[in-house]
Amino acid sequence: MNNGSMASLVYTTEQCIGCNKCVNACPAMGACMSVEGETNEDRTIHVNAEYCVSCGACIDACKHGARKFNDDTDSFFEDLKKGEKISLLVAPAFLANYPKEYGSVLGGLKNWE
Numbered sequence: 001m002n003n004g005s006m007a008s009l010v011y012t013t014e015q016c017i018g019c020n021k022c023v024n025a026c027p028a029m030g031a032c033m034s035v036e037g038e039t040n041e042d043r044t045i046h047v048n049a050e051y052c053v054s055c056g057a058c059i060d061a062c063k064h065g066a067r068k069f070n071d072d073t074d075s076f077f078e079d080l081k082k083g084e085k086i087s088l089l090v091a092p093a094f095l096a097n098y099p100k101e102y103g104s105v106l107g108g109l110k111n112w113e
Contacts, residue, residue, distance in 0.1 A: 010047050010054055016066035018043030025061035028053045080109060 022045055023032040031051040037043050047058075047067075059067040079086055088105065095102045 010052055010056070010058060011068055011070060012044060012046055013066050013068055015064045016044040017064055018045055019064070020045065021061045021063065022058035022067060025057040027055060027057060032058060077109075 018034065018037075020034070023034065026032045028051050031048050031053070033046050033048050035044050035046050045066075054069075056069065059069060076086070088109075090102070090105060094105075
């Protein structure tokens with residue numbers, strides 16, 4: 001049961017008991033969706049990849065290990081090596097802390113081995 005689809009960086013596993021702790025922790029409205037099962041015990045919380053911001057709050061909140069992070073780091077670097085077009089979001093704090101390095105982040109990643 002990979003209910004977040006691998007398109008999402010965060011997904012739900014079979015350990016989900018539908019306790020809603022991830023829903024309460026999630027800052028992105030609509031990213032955590034309750035899905036009813038045949039019985040109340042079958043309810044699970046799925047990740048809506050369209051709204052998920054991949055912040056990890058739900059992973060930290062889940063005490064059942066039902067939320068996992070799909071680490072796409074390897075495929076990111078493979079795409080860089082192939083020359084694929086990518087988008088890179090850099091936190092504003094990076095510019096504040098590393099103003100000289102800010103402009104060369106992508107170039108540095110391309111040279112990563």
